Amino acid sequence: MPWRVVNVLTTVRELAPYNPKRTALVIQNADSDAVHVSGDQTTVTTLGWRLVEDSIMRLTIEQGDEPWLPLYAQRVSGDGEVKVYEGFGLPSEEEV
Numbered sequence: 001m002p003w004r005v006v007n008v009l010t011t012v013r014e015l016a017p018y019n020p021k022r023t024a025l026v027i028q029n030a031d032s033d034a035v036h037v038s039g040d041q042t043t044v045t046t047l048g049w050r051l052v053e054d055s056i057m058r059l060t061i062e063q064g065d066e067p068w069l070p071l072y073a074q075r076v077s078g079d080g081e082v083k084v085y086e087g088f089g090l091p092s093e094e095e096v
Contacts, residue, residue: 005030006082008073012041015084016071024087025059025067027051031080037073044074060087 006015015037016025029035029051037057038048051057059065073082 002087003083003085006073006084007079008035008075008082009079010075010077012044012072012074014041014070015073015082016086018068018070019086020068021088022068022086023061023089024085025065025071026083026085026087027057027071027073028083029053029055029080030083031078033075033078033080035073035075035080035082037071039069039071041070041072044072045076048072048074 006013015027027037032053034050034052036045036048036050038044049057059067
């Protein structure tokens with residue numbers, strides 16, 4: 001199940017757990033209220049990245065990111081959906 005939708009509230013929510021097999025992680029804020037995302041669950045709204053409506057964050061090994069690490073989200077107010085995609089492995093030669 002690579003795609004899913006997570007409802008994010010004003011409390012910290014795990015978007016993706018630690019998974020050493022994950023090679024890509026894409027997050028999209030599907031709501032009009034901003035959402036904050038961070039690898040540190042204790043500072044999500046203060047030090048995390050702020051994603052406004054329809055913003056997308058891509059973490060991939062090819063770009064030097066660490067998509068296998070856990071990622072958390074939190075809203076300052078309200079609630080709304082965040083789309084999450086987790087990629088595993090590289091595409092086969094037939095898919096390229």
